Amino acid sequence: MPNVLDRSQSIAPSLKPGKDLAQPQPSDADPLRIGGLTRLTSIDYPGELAAVVFCQGCPWRCRYCQNGDLLDDDSGGGISWSEVRGFLEHRVGLLDGVVFSGGEPTAQRALAAAMREARSLGYKIGLHTGGAYPQRLSQLLPLLDWVGLDIKALPEDYPSVTGVPGSGEQAWESLRLLLAAGIPLEVRTTLMPGWTPDLVGELAKTLADAGVSNYCLQACDRDHTLDPRLAAGQPARTGLTAQVRPEWFSSLSSRGTWL
């Protein structure tokens, strides 16, 4: 899932609820709760020009979350799927893909119908997910062209990040499903303040051994975290990533502002 940093780097402003978009026929995707829409981005779907649909709701409360306004199931101020669909209908041929992000998109049962509608318009489908619902993810696999999956920690360390017991097992099961399906995948890890080089190295090696080939290490934006106590920490990039070997991955990248 992109954080505030990702959205601020998008090359077009986000669409707010409006009255000037077409109102198509009702569909199974209409219940999808959407907190926002980025109309054009070149950074949220590798190699593609895309729109990003920010789905409302997430079962986790990661300490470094940048999207606090998307965590509740219903913010009350979102955009309807019919508005998004109308927008997408008018951008056919101008955009390559649609990324469903959040929040946690797979928290909503209407996601599959929305993906099918976007595919029917000719768009490639991207998904940003933390992997909180592996069973639902397994049903979405035939609809996905690319996935950005957050792996936040080793399974046993997840509750210290998400605040939710068992969240690590869910995320790592989602990783297993995506690797088995062979869907183009970027795995991302946000480096928590206070982590050690040993911990980061062990996590990266475990991911490489699991079959992850495209890995991105993300800086923690300590100015906009759900847990304000994170602002007191200061991770050092060179120290934290010193034990991550580039040769473990086909692609190893970093994202964000390193302090």
Ligand code: SF4
């Ligand atoms: S998974 Fe964590 S970082 Fe992502 S939206 Fe949910 S709480 Fe925020």
